[in-house]
Amino acid sequence: MRKKHIYIIACGGTIAGKAASAEDLTGYKAGEATIEELLAAVPEITQYADVKGEQFCNIDSSNMSESLWIALAARVQNAADDDKINGIVITHGTDSLEETAYFLHLTVHTSKPIVLVGSMRPATAVSADGPLNLLEAVQAAVDPALGKVGVVIIMNGVIHSARFVEKTDTTHVDTFKSRQMGCLGFMQDGQPHIYQAPLRRHTDSSQLYCTGKEKLPPVAIIYAYVGMSPSLIQAAAIHAEGLILAGLGHGQMPDDIWEAVQQVERQGCVVVRASRTLGGIVSAVPKYASLLCADTLTPQKAKILLQLALLQTHDIEKIRYLFQEY
Ligand code: ASP
Numbered sequence: 447m448r449k450k451h452i453y454i455i456a457c458g459g460t461i462a463g464k465a466a467s468a469e470d471l472t473g474y475k476a477g478e479a480t481i482e483e484l485l486a487a488v489p490e491i492t493q494y495a496d497v498k499g500e501q502f503c504n505i506d507s508s509n510m511s512e513s514l515w516i517a518l519a520a521r522v523q524n525a526a527d528d529d530k531i532n533g534i535v536i537t538h539g540t541d542s543l544e545e546t547a548y549f550l551h552l553t554v555h556t557s558k559p560i561v562l563v564g565s566m567r568p569a570t571a572v573s574a575d576g577p578l579n580l581l582e583a584v585q586a587a588v589d590p591a592l593g594k595v596g597v598v599i600i601m602n603g604v605i606h607s608a609r610f611v612e613k614t615d616t617t618h619v620d621t622f623k624s625r626q627m628g629c630l631g632f633m634q635d636g637q638p639h640i641y642q643a644p645l646r647r648h649t650d651s652s653q654l655y656c657t658g659k660e661k662l663p664p665v666a667i668i669y670a671y672v673g674m675s676p677s678l679i680q681a682a683a684i685h686a687e688g689l690i691l692a693g694l695g696h697g698q699m700p701d702d703i704w705e706a707v708q709q710v711e712r713q714g715c716v717v718v719r720a721s722r723t724l725g726g727i728v729s730a731v732p733k734y735a736s737l738l739c740a741d742t743l744t745p746q747k748a749k750i751l752l753q754l755a756l757l758q759t760h761d762i763e764k765i766r767y768l769f770q771e772y
Contacts, residue, residue: 459540460565465568531558606629663757665752
């Protein structure tokens with residue numbers, strides 16, 4: 447059977463990280479090895495696919511930016527629209543991996559597999575996890591069935607939806623979890639095994655776009671805590687068109703913060719209630735009826751959805767609808 451063509455877009459991260467010694471697992475520099483070096487470390491890949499790669503950037507993903515996201519989405523769309531390419535793999539640092547994955551999940555329109563992958567140990571480490579993760583990402587990307595579930599992250603043998611996945615541990619290899627929603631499946635015997643699919647809109651059913659845009663509307667995230675100052679809300683709203691409030695419990699906030707929130711709403715800032723808890727739904731309650739709700743999105747993913755929504759509309763009811771659809 448003819449081998450599938452997989453296009454690899456390399457962005458850096460620990461998977462491309464190098465340290466001075468093989469036992470150094472934290473003091474390394476991310477984004478050092480090139481795509482050619484990454485591929486040379488896993489010659490087995492060529493048994494599964496014809497791969498071609500490009501170095502999109504080579505950074506620690508804490509330096510990922512919104513302008514790079516817009517350029518990356520355009521690059522991925524371009525590759526996805528190429529008839530000769532069957533699937534796309536993106537190598538990326540793990541710190542902001544879930545954000546880049548969700549951005550692409552909403553803005554790239556395709557039914558071809560898109561897999562994001564990284565590693566927790568640098569390429570130079572004893573038992574580096576990057577080579578196996580990269581091999582499994584390619585093994586998964588050749589399966590057209592993966593294109594139906596939207597953008598995925600594959601790490602440590604587990605397939606996660608970009609909608610649900612979070613990095614949950616600072617350094618452990620088993621850091622990516624889909625918590626209450628569960629993973630989509632597993633890699634086993636060189637193949638993806640998929641058991642469920644996300645029902646919210648994504649990739650080819652998404653109607654969100656960043657095409658042709660130079661910037662995303664600025665949206666800030668504020669984390670709520672006992673003793674927080676209302677001046678944080680006022681300061682954030684000076685520059686932000688939108689605000690995600692990672693509230694206490696079910697998106698609650700102290701009364702003086704609620705006062706400040708209503709004030710910035712009157713100035714035109716769109717405010718979304720999210721939660722600093724790590725599970726559950728934030729839903730509408732009478733007290734905060736004017737605010738939008740993040741549903742099950744983490745604050746950092748609610749920020750992305752609000753930015754893309756604000757590119758399309760400032761109508762609060764339309765944005766409320768988008769938070770129910772995506
Ligand atoms: N700081 C690294 C990065 O996000 C961490 C990693 O890739 O695991 O680029």
